[in-house]
Structure formats: C-alpha cells, structure tokens
Amino acid sequence: MTAFIEGFADSKAEEEKKLKEKQQNIERLLVNISKTVDLPTNVTPESHLRDMEDELDFKSKQLQNSETTQNRLEGELAKREGELEKIESLDAKISMELAQVDEKMRQYEQEIVDKYDLIDAMKARSWSNSRPIHGAESLQKLELSKKVLEDVYQVVIQEVEDYFPTALPSSADFEALGSYGRKWAR
Template identity: 35%
Template sequence: ALRDTLSSLTARKRELKTDEERLKLSPIDQRARLKEQIRAHNEEIAAAEIEIAELQKLVRKGESKLQEVRVDLNDQRGEGGLDDADKYDKLLSQEKELNAFIDGFDGSRAAALNDVAARKDAIVRLLEKISRNLLVKGNVPDKARFDAMRGELEYKKTQVGHATATSARLEEEKALRQAELEKIGTLEEKIATELAELEKKAAALNAEMKGFDDVDGLRADAEKTKARLERERVSYGQREAATRELVDAKVKAHDAKREQLRSNAAYKELEKLEVKMRVLEQGNHGMREYVDAREAESDVGTLMHSVDEVYDELNALLQKKAAYA
C-alpha cells in the first residue's frame, strides 16, 4: 500500500511539475504544445486502430485456417488417414494455438479500445485545463495594475496595523476605566456604610441631648449613682479587710509550718540529701560523659546500674520533700 501511495504521489508530482512548466509558457506556446500533443495522441490512436484492424485480419485468417484444418481432418478421417499420428498432433497443436489467440483477442481488443478512450479523455481534460489557464491568464493584471494593487495592499496593511494598535489602546483604556468604576463602586459602598453609622451615632447623640434637657432628672440619677458607689465602696472595704485578715492568718500558719519543718529532722535530712543530690548530679553528668567516651573500650554496665539506683533514690527523696512542703 505504501509503495502504491509513493508511486501515485511521484506520478502526481511529475504531473504537477509538467503543469507548472506549461503554465509558464505563453498562450501561443501552450496552443502549439497542445496541438503537438493532440497530433501525437491522434497518431497513437491511428496506430492502435491499425493494430486492431491487423488483429482482426489475423483472427479471420486464423478462423479460415482452422476451418481448413477441420475440413482436412474430416477428409483424412473419411479416407482412413488416422494412422498419421504426427500430422494429427501437429494439426491439434495449431488448433490449440488458434483457439488461444481467439480467446485472448477480445481482451486485447478491449484493452486497446480502453487505451484509445483514455487517451481521448486525457485530450479533453487537457483542452479544458488549457482553456481555464488561458482564462485565468487573461484576467491577470499588468505590471502597472499589479503595482497599484500592491501599493493598495500595503496601505490596507498599514491601516489594519493602526486599527489594531488603536483597538489595543482602547481595550487598555477600557480596562483602566473598568477598574476605576469598580473602585468608585467600592468607595460608594464604604461611604454608604459610614453614613449609616454616622446616622446611628447622630440618633444616639440626639437621644442623649434630650436626656440632658432634664437637669433635675440627671441630678437625681447622679445622686443615686453616688449612693450606690458609696455602698459598693464600703462593701469592698469590708471584703478587703476580711480578706487581709484571712491572708495574714494563712501566712502565719504557713510560717509556723515552715518553722516546724525546719526543726524536723526529716526536713534537715532532705536538705542534706538535696545538696548531696546536686553534687551527685554534677558527678553523674561528668560520669555519663566519661562513660559515653569509653563505652566502646570497657564494660560499664555495672557502674551505670549503680548510678541509676542512686539517681532513682535521690529522685524519690526529692518527691518526698515536695510532698512535705
């Protein structure tokens, strides 16, 4: 399939190249070439017709010869000449050849006729194509008209460029104006919101101003408020005194507990253990650094176990101290 496509494309390429070369010719040269092609096709058609006529003559001659051979065979059979086997085989072979020629004659004749018809169709198509090309070439403008059209085209291109630039500039201005309108819309909403708030504040201030007109009522409210605040001051003072007494009692009890703990042997022992624990913590930190450095060289599992026991013991003592406190 690809090979057939390649062949058809190659043939189409040759045909297009031939058409291109033909279009480059003047109408007179094209007409001369067309006449030459028509003459060549006519010669080929005449040759094909002559060949067909000769083939028809050969067919008729073969049929006549075949008839003669059949007559001879019948005569020989009647005269008892059947013993001549070689002659019979030769005649039979000639008959087969003639039959084969006759059987293939129709196909050859049809192929030749098809070729003639195809050539005639090609001539008609070629004439139509040349006629169209001549019409097109007749409508082609001359150099002056072509230069004028090219100038007009350049002018139109310039105008289109200006129009495109103007359109782009207008689009940018439109976008800017749209953004400004959106900002104005936002400002209007903000102004409307602020106006509503100001109206509410103005209404509240007006209500308050109306209240200020009643001086006696304001004085009475102020006296009531003063009395209420005085009562609250006295109440809060009493609460403060009671709270202070309670705090003093708690402080005294706490100090007594602290003195009692300081005089307690267990507390003193805890303080000593706390100091000892801090010392052991420092030693434990140094020991851990030493153990980490020497862990790959020696087995310090037992020592680490002892240190952990001491650390757990100190931790338990600290927890007891915290519980006593």
C-alpha cells in the first residue's frame, strides 16, 4: 500500500500523459475524417494526396524563385553601390582637374600679358636707346633678333594651341595674341 501511495503521483502523471496523447490522436483523426468528408465524392484520397503534393511542390518552387530573386537583387545592389562609389571618386577627380586647368589658363594669360603686351614699349625703348650702327651689320643683327622673336612667338602659340585645341582659337585673348604677333612681325 505504501508503495502504491508513493508511486501514485508518478503513475497519475504517466496515465494523464497517455490520455493526452490519445486525445490528440483522436482529434487528428477527426480532423482528417472531416476533411475527407468535405471532399467531393468524385475525389479519391489518393488524388487528394497528389493535389496536396503538387501544391507543396509549387510552393517550394515559389520559395526557391523568391530566394533566387533576392540573391540577384542583392548582387545588383552591391554592383550599383560600387558604381556610385566610382562616380563619386570621378567627381572629385574631375573637380581637381578643372582646378588645374583653371590654374594653367591663368598662367598662360599671365604669360601673354608679360610677353606680348609690352612689345610696343620694348620697341620704343630699344629704338630710343640704340646708337647708330653701321648699315649691313645693323640690319643683320635686327633680322637675327626678329627671327629669334618670331621663333619664340611660334613656340608659345603652338603650346597654347596644343593645350587648348578648341577653346582658345575663338577666345578674345587668342585674338589679341594674334594681333600682337602681326604687329610685331611688321
């Protein structure tokens, strides 16, 4: 009797567990029976099973397609982010190059001002400071000086045209430079 009383709690828990399992089995069977009863009379359980398997296959394929699409979209996102980084770095590089071009342009403009705006003043000063030189020797020196200055002028013009092949020929500074060169050549 004491053994029965001591083991009663364990026996009771075990029996309640068995009873609960049986109730769950009965409930599952009743659900299956009601589903079978709800089936149209022309549908056999085997065809219903095939339909359910087909539905499961369809949903599995949809899941697989969704995962594939997600992976593809993540790849596209990574690619676009990389392209955006390249564009941002190119933007910075272009800004830097534009600043360099502006600086070079200012430098060329200053060279034009320094070298060619003073031609008339230099001519006047050289004529006023020159002493009479004897005929042929004087003419040779002047022609040699003229040739050297023409060569320098052509080199500067070529450098400007090479650096700015399309922009400068139509600019006012380039026109002024050309007129100084023509004046000087006379």
